[in-house]
Amino acid sequence: MAVQINEVIIKAVVDPRPDTRSKGSTNPPDCPPATAGDRDNELAEKILEILREKKER
Secondary structure (H helix, E strand, O other), X not given: OOOOOOXXXXXXXXXXXXXXXXXXXXXXXOOOOOXXXXXXXXXXXXXXXHHHXXXXX
């Protein structure tokens, strides 16, 4: 008799702390720091863009 799987459950554990034992680079990526105002403006622009796209549909 054939067996059919209708559902698969996948669980993952994410550790927000960086792993100091990892073999990768120990230095963080060289990115310019963003100020809170810049991030807020980018977020607001993205939200407005999404709303405009939904309104056009």
